[in-house]
Amino acid sequence: MRIVLVGFGVIGRGLAEQLSYRSRELRSRGLELKVVAAADSRSSAEDRRGLDMAELLVRKKKTGSIGKSDRSAAEMIREVDADAMVELTPGTMNGEPALSHVRAALRSSKSVVTANKMPLALHYEELIAEAKRRDLEIMYGACVGGGLPVLEFGRTCAAAEPVVGIDGVVNATTNFVLSEMEKGESYDRALKAAQRLGYAEPDPSFDVRGLDAACKIVILANHVMGKAFRFADVKPLDGIEGVSASRVGGARRRSKALRLVARADRSLSVRQEEVDEKSPLATTGRSHAVIFHCEQSGDRTIAGSGAGSITTSLGVLRDLISLAQRRVG
DSSP: OEEEEEOOSHHHHHHHHHHHHTHHHHHHTTOOOEEEEEEOSSOEEEOTTOOOHHHHHHHHHHHSOSOSBOOOHHHHHHHSOOSEEEEOOOOOTTOTTHHHHHHHHHHTTOEEEEOOOHHHHHHHHHHHHHHHHTTOOEEOGGGTTTTSOHHHHHHHHTTTSOEEEEEEEOOHHHHHHHHHHHTTOOHHHHHHHHHHTTSSOSSOHHHHTTHHHHHHHHHHHHHHHOOOOOGGGEEEEOOOTTOOHHHHHHHHHTTEEEEEEEEESSSEEEEEEEEETTSGGGOOTTEEEEEEEETTTEEEEEEEEOOSHHHHHHHHHHHHHHHHHHHHO
């Protein structure tokens, strides 16, 4: 499967490392994933025979760029002969440039694999319908839970019976901050620790304002429950900015844990909630936990570490493998 890789930041480099490290193993399974073109924010590189991922990583580290070509990502997506486009550019509130990249890929008969949440949170129905119309795929398992297969698990739950509701702690940064505050840290010190450890971006606003969790609950509800929600439907949409130590401590004294909980049923919400300390939603650190409320069989829960470049890049690789297997099948 020939791939155009757009975005060579932390997750893009993580994916390149995985493709380089596991290429022999994948070939032994009958899967050859060749990146024939790649672009970062400053440059691009192409090779119809397949780019050497190890070489690209070394070049990026030494020079800050992956190639010498100034051909834009948009041009590559339109013109390079490939089967799929992997979109890993940074997220923005309007979904750009990722949204344009996804649309261009579909128009040029390329399936899409992405870890970029906002295009789907804003235009889920449109993008899925366009892919189906063209007999293409959009794979976005890494958008929710990173390397934790949350969407796959939820779709499996929904295969035999309706999923009537979803509750989740789906943002690692906010969960880490609240967990550290339970240990006595202040909000500011906990957030700085999250940034130092790489769980939070230098600008953490997308996480702490609840925007990341809102994107994820939109995607979850649409993918698993068959809804047609958009980002604007998440009401209320709250974060954890400035949460007080007394609020966190008060919950602990009541045998509760204060968490940022995303919920979906007939509506969507993201807000601070006190959950029972024995609930799966009381998960700590950078872990995620999602409960699917099934109509007949009750609750089904998936939990574990989903944050970080390694786990997210593995989530992208999982989607690429699934896409390649579907094409062969």
